[in-house]
Amino acid sequence: MALLEIRDLRAGYGAAEVLHGVTLTVEEGGTTALLGANGAGKTTTLRALCGMIARRGEIVFDGQDITSLSTERIARLGVAHVPQGRGTLANLSVRDNLLVGALLRRDRPAVRADLERCLAMFPALAKRIKAAAGTMSGGEQQMLAVCRALMSRPKLLVLDEPSLGLAPVITRRVFDALVGLRAEWGVSMLVVEQNATLALSVADWASVLESGRVAVAGPAAEIVGRDDVRRAYLGT
Amino acid sequence: MTRVAQEGWRGGLAKLTARRTTRWVLGAVAAAVLVAIPFNASPYTNLQLALVIALAVSLRGMDVLTGHAGQVTLGQSAFFGIGAYSGGYGFAHGWPAPLSFLLAVVLCVIAGVIVAIPAVRLRGFAFGVITLALPVVMAPLAIRLDWLTGGPVGLAVTTVQAPAWSGLADDQWQYLLVLAVGAVMFLLAHNLLAGRVGRALTLIRTSEIAASSVGIPVQRYKVLAFTVAAAYGGVGGWLYLTAVHYIGVDSLALTLSISMLVALVVGGVRSPLGCVIGAAFYILVPNITDKATPGRSALFFGVALLIVLFVVPSGLSGALRAGWSRLLASPRPATPAAAPPSAEQHASA
Amino acid sequence: MPEPDAPSGDLRPSLEITELSLLLGGVRALSDVNVVVEPATIVGLVGPNGAGKTSLFNCVCGYYPATSGRIRVEGVDVTRRRPHEMPRYGVARTFQHPILEPQYTVLENVLTGGHIGIRSGPLSYALRLPQAVRQERRTIAAARELLGYLEIEHQADLPAGELSYGGQKRVELARALLTGPKLLLLDELASGLTHEEVMDLAEVIKRIRVDHRIAVLLVEHHMGMISAITDKVIALVEGVKVAEGTAAQVQRDPAVVEAYLGAA
Amino acid sequence: AGTASLLLLAACGRGSDATGSAGTDPGITDTTVKIGTSQPLSGPLAAIGEATVAAAQAYFAHVNAQGGVKMADGKTRKIEYLYYDDAYDPAKSVQNYQRLVHQDEVFAVFHPLGTGPNQAIMARANADKVPHLFTHAGGAQFSDRAKNPWTIGWGPTPDSEGEAYGKYLAAQNKPITVAVLRQNDDLGQGYLNGLEQGIAGSQVEIVKIATYGRTDSTVDSQISSLAGTKADVLFMAVVLPPLMISGIKHAGTLGWSPDIYMANNTSDITGVLKVGKLTDLRTLYSASFIKAADDPQWKDDPGVAQYLDRIKSFPKALGNLVNGEIAYGEAQTMVAALQQTKAPTRQALMDAVHSLKGDSISDVLLPGVTLDSTDPTAPPVHGHVVQHFDGESWVAREGGDE
Amino acid sequence: MNIVQQVIDGMTTGSIYAALALALVLVYRSTGMINFAQGQMAVLSTYLAWAMSQTGVPIVLAVVLAVVIAIVMGAVIERLLIRRFEGREHLTMIIVTVGLMTTINGVVIWIWGADLKTIASLFPSDALGLGSARFTVHDVGTVAVLVSVIVVMQVLFQRTRLGLALRAVADNPQSSALSGLPIGVLLMTGWALAGAVGSLGGVLIAPKISLQPGMLDSVLIYAVAAAILGGLDSPIGAVVAAWVLGVVQNLAGTYIPLVGTDLQIAVPLVIMAVVLLIRPQGLFGRREVMRV
Numbered sequence A: 001m002a003l004l005e006i007r008d009l010r011a012g013y014g015a016a017e018v019l020h021g022v023t024l025t026v027e028e029g030g031t032t033a034l035l036g037a038n039g040a041g042k043t044t045t046l047r048a049l050c051g052m053i054a055r056r057g058e059i060v061f062d063g064q065d066i067t068s069l070s071t072e073r074i075a076r077l078g079v080a081h082v083p084q085g086r087g088t089l090a091n092l093s094v095r096d097n098l099l100v101g102a103l104l105r106r107d108r109p110a111v112r113a114d115l116e117r118c119l120a121m122f123p124a125l126a127k128r129i130k131a132a133a134g135t136m137s138g139g140e141q142q143m144l145a146v147c148r149a150l151m152s153r154p155k156l157l158v159l160d161e162p163s164l165g166l167a168p169v170i171t172r173r174v175f176d177a178l179v180g181l182r183a184e185w186g187v188s189m190l191v192v193e194q195n196a197t198l199a200l201s202v203a204d205w206a207s208v209l210e211s212g213r214v215a216v217a218g219p220a221a222e223i224v225g226r227d228d229v230r231r232a233y234l235g236t
Numbered sequence B: 001m002t003r004v005a006q007e008g009w010r011g012g013l014a015k016l017t018a019r020r021t022t023r024w025v026l027g028a029v030a031a032a033v034l035v036a037i038p039f040n041a042s043p044y045t046n047l048q049l050a051l052v053i054a055l056a057v058s059l060r061g062m063d064v065l066t067g068h069a070g071q072v073t074l075g076q077s078a079f080f081g082i083g084a085y086s087g088g089y090g091f092a093h094g095w096p097a098p099l100s101f102l103l104a105v106v107l108c109v110i111a112g113v114i115v116a117i118p119a120v121r122l123r124g125f126a127f128g129v130i131t132l133a134l135p136v137v138m139a140p141l142a143i144r145l146d147w148l149t150g151g152p153v154g155l156a157v158t159t160v161q162a163p164a165w166s167g168l169a170d171d172q173w174q175y176l177l178v179l180a181v182g183a184v185m186f187l188l189a190h191n192l193l194a195g196r197v198g199r200a201l202t203l204i205r206t207s208e209i210a211a212s213s214v215g216i217p218v219q220r221y222k223v224l225a226f227t228v229a230a231a232y233g234g235v236g237g238w239l240y241l242t243a244v245h246y247i248g249v250d251s252l253a254l255t256l257s258i259s260m261l262v263a264l265v266v267g268g269v270r271s272p273l274g275c276v277i278g279a280a281f282y283i284l285v286p287n288i289t290d291k292a293t294p295g296r297s298a299l300f301f302g303v304a305l306l307i308v309l310f311v312v313p314s315g316l317s318g319a320l321r322a323g324w325s326r327l328l329a330s331p332r333p334a335t336p337a338a339a340p341p342s343a344e345q346h347a348s349a
Numbered sequence C: 001m002p003e004p005d006a007p008s009g010d011l012r013p014s015l016e017i018t019e020l021s022l023l024l025g026g027v028r029a030l031s032d033v034n035v036v037v038e039p040a041t042i043v044g045l046v047g048p049n050g051a052g053k054t055s056l057f058n059c060v061c062g063y064y065p066a067t068s069g070r071i072r073v074e075g076v077d078v079t080r081r082r083p084h085e086m087p088r089y090g091v092a093r094t095f096q097h098p099i100l101e102p103q104y105t106v107l108e109n110v111l112t113g114g115h116i117g118i119r120s121g122p123l124s125y126a127l128r129l130p131q132a133v134r135q136e137r138r139t140i141a142a143a144r145e146l147l148g149y150l151e152i153e154h155q156a157d158l159p160a161g162e163l164s165y166g167g168q169k170r171v172e173l174a175r176a177l178l179t180g181p182k183l184l185l186l187d188e189l190a191s192g193l194t195h196e197e198v199m200d201l202a203e204v205i206k207r208i209r210v211d212h213r214i215a216v217l218l219v220e221h222h223m224g225m226i227s228a229i230t231d232k233v234i235a236l237v238e239g240v241k242v243a244e245g246t247a248a249q250v251q252r253d254p255a256v257v258e259a260y261l262g263a264a
Numbered sequence D: 001a002g003t004a005s006l007l008l009l010a011a012c013g014r015g016s017d018a019t020g021s022a023g024t025d026p027g028i029t030d031t032t033v034k035i036g037t038s039q040p041l042s043g044p045l046a047a048i049g050e051a052t053v054a055a056a057q058a059y060f061a062h063v064n065a066q067g068g069v070k071m072a073d074g075k076t077r078k079i080e081y082l083y084y085d086d087a088y089d090p091a092k093s094v095q096n097y098q099r100l101v102h103q104d105e106v107f108a109v110f111h112p113l114g115t116g117p118n119q120a121i122m123a124r125a126n127a128d129k130v131p132h133l134f135t136h137a138g139g140a141q142f143s144d145r146a147k148n149p150w151t152i153g154w155g156p157t158p159d160s161e162g163e164a165y166g167k168y169l170a171a172q173n174k175p176i177t178v179a180v181l182r183q184n185d186d187l188g189q190g191y192l193n194g195l196e197q198g199i200a201g202s203q204v205e206i207v208k209i210a211t212y213g214r215t216d217s218t219v220d221s222q223i224s225s226l227a228g229t230k231a232d233v234l235f236m237a238v239v240l241p242p243l244m245i246s247g248i249k250h251a252g253t254l255g256w257s258p259d260i261y262m263a264n265n266t267s268d269i270t271g272v273l274k275v276g277k278l279t280d281l282r283t284l285y286s287a288s289f290i291k292a293a294d295d296p297q298w299k300d301d302p303g304v305a306q307y308l309d310r311i312k313s314f315p316k317a318l319g320n321l322v323n324g325e326i327a328y329g330e331a332q333t334m335v336a337a338l339q340q341t342k343a344p345t346r347q348a349l350m351d352a353v354h355s356l357k358g359d360s361i362s363d364v365l366l367p368g369v370t371l372d373s374t375d376p377t378a379p380p381v382h383g384h385v386v387q388h389f390d391g392e393s394w395v396a397r398e399g400g401d402e
Numbered sequence E: 001m002n003i004v005q006q007v008i009d010g011m012t013t014g015s016i017y018a019a020l021a022l023a024l025v026l027v028y029r030s031t032g033m034i035n036f037a038q039g040q041m042a043v044l045s046t047y048l049a050w051a052m053s054q055t056g057v058p059i060v061l062a063v064v065l066a067v068v069i070a071i072v073m074g075a076v077i078e079r080l081l082i083r084r085f086e087g088r089e090h091l092t093m094i095i096v097t098v099g100l101m102t103t104i105n106g107v108v109i110w111i112w113g114a115d116l117k118t119i120a121s122l123f124p125s126d127a128l129g130l131g132s133a134r135f136t137v138h139d140v141g142t143v144a145v146l147v148s149v150i151v152v153m154q155v156l157f158q159r160t161r162l163g164l165a166l167r168a169v170a171d172n173p174q175s176s177a178l179s180g181l182p183i184g185v186l187l188m189t190g191w192a193l194a195g196a197v198g199s200l201g202g203v204l205i206a207p208k209i210s211l212q213p214g215m216l217d218s219v220l221i222y223a224v225a226a227a228i229l230g231g232l233d234s235p236i237g238a239v240v241a242a243w244v245l246g247v248v249q250n251l252a253g254t255y256i257p258l259v260g261t262d263l264q265i266a267v268p269l270v271i272m273a274v275v276l277l278i279r280p281q282g283l284f285g286r287r288e289v290m291r292v
């Protein structure tokens, strides 16, 4: 069963429409990769999904139509979004940032355990647990943003270029962790990622956006095989 | 580059020139009307209009600092006061008008620089509140320096008078003088902001870090903006005195600075027209509501303010501009959706 | 055009950092780092997150005061210069996270880079002296040319806020170039670009180096890009320089593999 | 071209508007006379402005109900009273003046409130030859006929109030020390000057002077440092009721109990003494020229009873009793002046204004206080009665002035 | 002359500033803005308390009711007015609060007139002594209330989930929404709490300086100064700064002849300016994060 179904999504900024009917699904416990050139509308798709911009079409999450819900309501249904760029609360400490991620959870011991786990995964965060998030390096903030999203134990993790600014070794660690979590608590993922090799290696489904439309879509394994995709996104 | 992009560019140019001509025509008409008004209007109207212009000049200066450079000031009324007192002192002692005008500008520039150099090190609310010290100090200081300011009683003076050859009444002459000076001040501000300086101030508002990365000396430009604001405040005050003929501590209530900020926002920041509209709002709305309900003018002013912000959050000038361009705009291609893919795909081209 | 890989010997290095250390709130962000960037070369700076790469840029550009050490640009000591002075020494940079004025068009944003190229001051502008008008025109022409050069001419009149992340980075590059730098510091310029776009950008940077004779110091996590265009790579780990050499050499260095690339 | 024709059109200019035809000035017809004022109806002084307007309205309503004012040219006219808000901003007062004189075309400008606003209006009124009458501001400059023949004050100056109390102290004929708290402006300075004049040559000595600003929220510090002098008398030239109240209370907290002189403006029984719970003090003095309407001793006084009756439908007059009553007196004087105006011209009005004299003009003045406008250097109302508060009433003191 | 007395007087004056400054800090911490209408909101609820006490309700109950009403009022104002301006330029928001201030002032004058009222104090006004210096029970009570408010606020922000949520929303509403925080409710809560603190301040201040519509107009300025001097996000800072301002104002006015009692009202602002130039983040404030 599909956890998320987006059908004919249209969205944009002000009068300008950027998405002209995007259709896309994420299976329960599955991972969908969203590829596309600069300005194709990937970020816009994720923003529309999470109610951050005006949108039309149909978005069904977990059997519920969320097309007209507000960002916070969508988040509370179990969608965690790691936005592109700096997704942290700059003046709050690292610890507080992580706790904000878990604010809606009631299971305190589990929250504490998750916190420990995040810190173990990224020692860079543990080292600066009391520092204001805004003073950290770009990559460290990116790790924090991902962890903050994980702290809410979402059903669907929406990641907008999680590897942005991460060192290769960390990128790999993030993706390993994501795969592990998917296995462990069955979180589903929608990933926008320029490191397409990596994204396709964890994804089971992939869509390629071009100018606000889905140009290609299919099982990840199939997509990897396409020549045009390889040239543009994989460099092989 | 792609054909489409070029067309867009040329279309833009055409629209630009079209807009420029309509602007010129409109400007000429507006100028004619403004010049013609005093001949047919009552002294009451002339006074109100002169006050609007005087305040607008002060707001224009504030706009450079607050609107463009992003530094919210609550001290503008102090410079307004310095300008008015300079004028008052000059006229009381029989100086020629240009001399006291010069004094107003010089004093405000000096005071502005002295205050600005330390103040610009602060950001945000701290800067705004620090500037609030100026009007607070102003009143007791004016009382203490009574040989200069007339103390608590203030200075009631005769200002510029219409020369006999003009055949005009004083209020008409004063209005025209205020209008002329105001026009020059607006032109200067326009020139200043168009280009390098305007860009520098705007980038400072967005990010001081980005500004310094391209070689903009942030502090110096903030001092510049503050000084410009001070000078404009001084000129505004001088014009105010020219029209009102009186300056005293009661004229410089603590709330004047805040009112100026209100007027600026209501009119719309970063807009010359906004300064004029904001000034008109501040001067005229109480006069209008007072007619309807004497004694409730403050209440209605507050309500009017909220309504305006509610309806047109970018200020009245923004609303006007939007309405205007909707009126002018040749129906745009209704489908921006049809943006050509080639435009975005330069990388793969 | 001289061979970019072989700088003429009579020139001082574009950037020479000696024994640079930086303390940030008690943390040692940089320890005794030495870097030399020869004129018209491209040097890569790699290292794990939090290694101090951006901090090194910030020291060079005057945002962070160096705790000890010297920074020289073309032989001139610029240690502890203030940020806004650096463009006058020929140093320009882009930011890891782009900072543009969203309401300005792309062209206007780029024009802010022309600030130091214009001699006319506020008074000349207020009075609209011909000299100011002339310089303004010249700068606009230069900015347009640059947009063409970077192939973003078609976006010139779009508000910068409407650009995608990658688009904004390119505008930042144009803005930095308009300051007329001798040394360009690029902080993760390629992040958020597709593979193909990264390679395009790599070409652009190479071309800039050739056409404008600019030295480039480049922070990048995209190893493909590093390999493709750098003459030399320096690796930082926890504020310490652990390796220096060609891209291939550095990528083989065990310390770099351990801390940065990860065992494949 | 458009500009040129507009200019041409405009060049015809404004018709001569000031003096109308046939010997009648603007603002007066055979049946009406229009007067106008500018008052602070918003901002910190709104209560005073509202009381001032309401009391004047009350009296004019009464006169109009009687058919109007019978003027000396034989015609009876109804009074039209216009008022605008100036929020105590002189620039607004000037706008209101222009509006009244040039747009509404009033016959005279009547009792604007405050030094700044009147100062701003005065020069214009005298240039325009518009009567600027009975300023609701005590400065001596408003009653200087040589300089400003078209302007006249009404109530006595703060100087004369201070002087009255000074003379009272001097008459005690013993060494007395006085500490002074005054507002940092011409009013405060006036009280002090008067006091100094009154005690000149006596054994009374001013030992310390402190000032406060209109925007101060307390005067504790000033009172504390004045208390350090342990003076016999505390002269409170304070015209803001909250500060008057908190200042006196603070003196009490400090355990300092001097005789306290309260400026007349802020000594009313209901609005200050009762509100401030100061009625138990037996050390309060003031000097007044009107019969306070809330003072039980005047309960049966016909003038006061009438006043209270007439403001019934103008309850805002109760918002500030002293100023309301003074405004009522000003209105009575205005009507008296109109009654004696022999022609429908402003000049005739001024002639009448300058020859007012007699006890019947206003019936709210204290016994012993006179109204006489023939002195070209003083306001029409003369004299102050020093009073002591006995727990209920302000009781006149022997040895006071006049 | 008695320096101790001047210091104590300064603290009582400072407490007046502090009562309002605390409300400003609360709104700032939970919404990231300065509310110029805070003073007038406090005045309005103080009038309500007065009106209730006029009908015979005991003052303590009247105050409690007024605080409750203030909570509702704060929430309603946020919901109906401020909410519409969310995401707009900061300056616009500030001006909205100025408009609100003017409007509430007009409403208060309309309903109750502009004349003075007396409201009973929560504490007796008996004089107490400390050496030769004197003050009242009311002054001490005010300090006690201020201190308890500080403690409550500190616990709220540092120790509770609600506090964390409020801080997150103030830092970045959009980003907080992504974590599912109910932004609207939280902003409303911030305004409601500030309304409560403000109204408490109002009923503490009013007996001292008499109840009237404009009673907090100039207090607001010093309250803002104190809040900023204290660090804007620190309740302790706000109160300490307010006391410092009050004391320094008095000492300067009394003992520095050049300043004198006429210029002493300017002293707090000058002090604030000097301190901020040395410590831009204020006495107790944390430096705002600025990364390159």
Ligand SMILES: Nc1ncnc2c1ncn2[C@@H]1O[C@H](COP(=O)(O)OP(=O)(O)OP(=O)(O)O)[C@@H](O)[C@H]1O
Pocket: A013, A016, A018, A036, A037, A038, A039, A040, A041, A042, A043, A044, A045, A084, B344, C161, C162, C163, C164, C165, C166, C167, C192, C193
């Ligand atoms: N705030 C905005 N206002 C107006 N237009 C915008 C805005 N943000 C993005 N756009 C436009 O929407 C289109 C899609 O942008 P989007 O950010 O979704 O691209 P993207 O695929 O995420 O690109 P990138 O890989 O660079 O992040 C672009 O053409 C861009 O110009």
Ligand SMILES: Nc1ncnc2c1ncn2[C@@H]1O[C@H](COP(=O)(O)OP(=O)(O)OP(=O)(O)O)[C@@H](O)[C@H]1O
Pocket: A128, A135, A136, A137, A138, A139, A140, A165, A167, C024, C025, C027, C029, C047, C048, C049, C050, C051, C052, C053, C054, C055, C056, C096, E290, E291
């Ligand atoms: N202003 C600051 N205040 C406190 N700590 C800082 C500050 N700037 C940087 N740091 C710390 O210094 C270290 C180096 O940061 P820097 O930004 O230079 O890393 P980086 O190498 O650029 O990493 P990335 O690849 O993630 O961008 C980090 O641990 C960071 O948290």
Ligand SMILES: [Mg+2]
Pocket: A042, A043, A044, A084, A160, C164, C165
């Ligand atoms: Mg994107």
Ligand SMILES: [Mg+2]
Pocket: A137, A138, A139, C053, C054, C055, C096, C187
């Ligand atoms: Mg970095």
